[in-house]
Amino acid sequence: MSAEKRNNKFMSPLAKARGLGSTQDGARHWLNERIAASLLLPLVVWVVYSILMLRGASYEQFTAWMQNPLHAMALIVFFITSSYHAVMGLQVVMEDYISCHCLRLVKIVLTKIVFGTVTLAAVLSILKVAL
Amino acid sequence: MAEFTLPKNSKVKEGKKVDAAGADAKRTKTFKIYRYDPDSGENPRQDEITIDLDNCGPMVLDALLHIKNDVDSTLAFRRSCREGICGSCAMNIGGRNRLACLEPIGNHTGDIKISPLPHMPVVKDLVPDLSHVYAQYNAIEPWLKADTPSPSRERLQSAEDANLLNGDDGRGPSACILCFCCSTSCPSYWWNADKFMGPAILLNAWRWIADSRDEATGERLDQLEDPFKLYRCHTIMNCTESCPKGLNPAKAIANIKKLMAERKA
Numbered sequence: 001m002s003a004e005k006r007n008n009k010f011m012s013p014l015a016k017a018r019g020l021g022s023t024q025d026g027a028r029h030w031l032n033e034r035i036a037a038s039l040l041l042p043l044v045v046w047v048v049y050s051i052l053m054l055r056g057a058s059y060e061q062f063t064a065w066m067q068n069p070l071h072a073m074a075l076i077v078f079f080i081t082s083s084y085h086a087v088m089g090l091q092v093v094m095e096d097y098i099s100c101h102c103l104r105l106v107k108i109v110l111t112k113i114v115f116g117t118v119t120l121a122a123v124l125s126i127l128k129v130a131l
Numbered sequence: 132m133a134e135f136t137l138p139k140n141s142k143v144k145e146g147k148k149v150d151a152a153g154a155d156a157k158r159t160k161t162f163k164i165y166r167y168d169p170d171s172g173e174n175p176r177q178d179e180i181t182i183d184l185d186n187c188g189p190m191v192l193d194a195l196l197h198i199k200n201d202v203d204s205t206l207a208f209r210r211s212c213r214e215g216i217c218g219s220c221a222m223n224i225g226g227r228n229r230l231a232c233l234e235p236i237g238n239h240t241g242d243i244k245i246s247p248l249p250h251m252p253v254v255k256d257l258v259p260d261l262s263h264v265y266a267q268y269n270a271i272e273p274w275l276k277a278d279t280p281s282p283s284r285e286r287l288q289s290a291e292d293a294n295l296l297n298g299d300d301g302r303g304p305s306a307c308i309l310c311f312c313c314s315t316s317c318p319s320y321w322w323n324a325d326k327f328m329g330p331a332i333l334l335n336a337w338r339w340i341a342d343s344r345d346e347a348t349g350e351r352l353d354q355l356e357d358p359f360k361l362y363r364c365h366t367i368m369n370c371t372e373s374c375p376k377g378l379n380p381a382k383a384i385a386n387i388k389k390l391m392a393e394r395k396a
Contacts, residue, residue: 013266019326026358027391092365095358096322 029088036085043078063129072130076123083119087112146176151202156183160236162194164206165246167253175253177244178203184236191243192220192231195257208257215375218310221248222257228312230375248315250324264311267328271336271354276347292343302377304338307331313370313380319363326359330370330380333361337383340390349394356391364388 008016050071054062066072091108098104137143146166152159159181167175180198187197192210199206209219213232220231223246225239236243251259277286296305314320314329328336333355340351355361361384370380 013262014269016325017263017266017270022354022357022360024353024356026362027356027388027395029358030362030388031392031395092358092362096319096363096365099322 033088036081039081047078066129072126075126079119079122083115087115144174144176146178148179150181152181152183158184160184161242163242163244166256189235191224191234207255218308221310221312228316228373233375250321267332273335275345286344288343295341304334304383307334312373316369316373323363327363328360334380334383337387
């Protein structure tokens with residue numbers, strides 16, 4: 001039974017307030033968003049520092065920098081964490097402002113696909129240069 | 132999408148202007164009051180009523196009572212205790228949710244705009260329809276739940292545990308008077324009131340979760356663990372800012388989130 005199909009004109013306020021109940025979900029999302037944010041704090045500083053250090057570097061110098069396993073690994077972790085954090089943040093924004101359930105779900109899934117694809121491309125590119 | 136403008140039939144039109152102060156009044160004040168009568172079928176309007184402050188007491192509620200008694204008896208608003216303990220006269224005064232009985236007129240320079248609590252259905256004038264928030268309050272089952280048979284005397288609690296509920300300064304979660312100034316000042320509650328419990332209800336949920344005598348803590352947390360019921364709170368803090376009793380619903384919600392994380396970790 002879909003909630004939308006009920007005629008809520010005749011539902012009691014308590015039935016409306018209880019709705020479909022709790023989804024037993026959300027704590028993990030909230031916790032992971034914060035863990036990702038704390039991981040991003042040092043990573044963003046490192047990425048900005050690296051970009052500044054690599055200013056004016058030649059292609060050879062840049063590939064040599066990326067072939068350092070530590071640099072490649074940190075860059076991959078940075079891309080995965082930032083895209084994971086962005087997807088979770090955008091999901092919350094969409095849940096806030098898009099009231100149509102169907103549209104909301106489609107947009108959240110699309111966001112995940114777009115960010116997943118972009119991250120995969122970034123990781124593959126890093127690996128291609130690094131290996 | 133979220134609605135940022137009022138629907139056509141809710142747009143507030145200009146209302147009547149009444150000068151009830153008299154020519155020799157020394158201390159006049161104009162109140163711009165939201166008026167809505169569901170029976171008339173007309174849009175809401177904003178009446179401007181000027182009164183002589185020497186004819187009424189110092190609080191906004193005194194002015195409203197003076198207006199109702201002597202200027203326009205059709206004005207509808209809720210009030211009861213007139214001393215900030217019943218929570219009936221919560222309304223938006225000068226852009227902030229306040230209790231009319233605790234809000235000194237002297238705090239406001241210029242005209243004072245008064246409207247009902249934001250984003251609630253309006254029954255009439257300054258009277259909002261609170262049935263949904265009351266039902267949400269009912270939904271968290273705000274009473275002590277225990278399976279242990281009742282002892283022959285009170286259920287004991289340490290002074291520290293009682294302090295969690297009452298607060299060192301009397302501003303703990305149990306001091307909430309359910310005026311809903313906080314919930315109706317919360318943008319998350321404006322957009323998602325159908326599912327989000329809102330700060331007032333979550334503060335009260337915390338009051339029972341934090342109670343050492345209650346035996347249903349896990350059940351209460353289960354009931355709240357939901358992206359909409361609890362996690363629509365983004366720590367905007369309007370709730371704490373607007374509470375006329377100086378309570379801290381934002382902190383109570385943070386405590387619930389901490390417990391949620393603790394039981395996952």
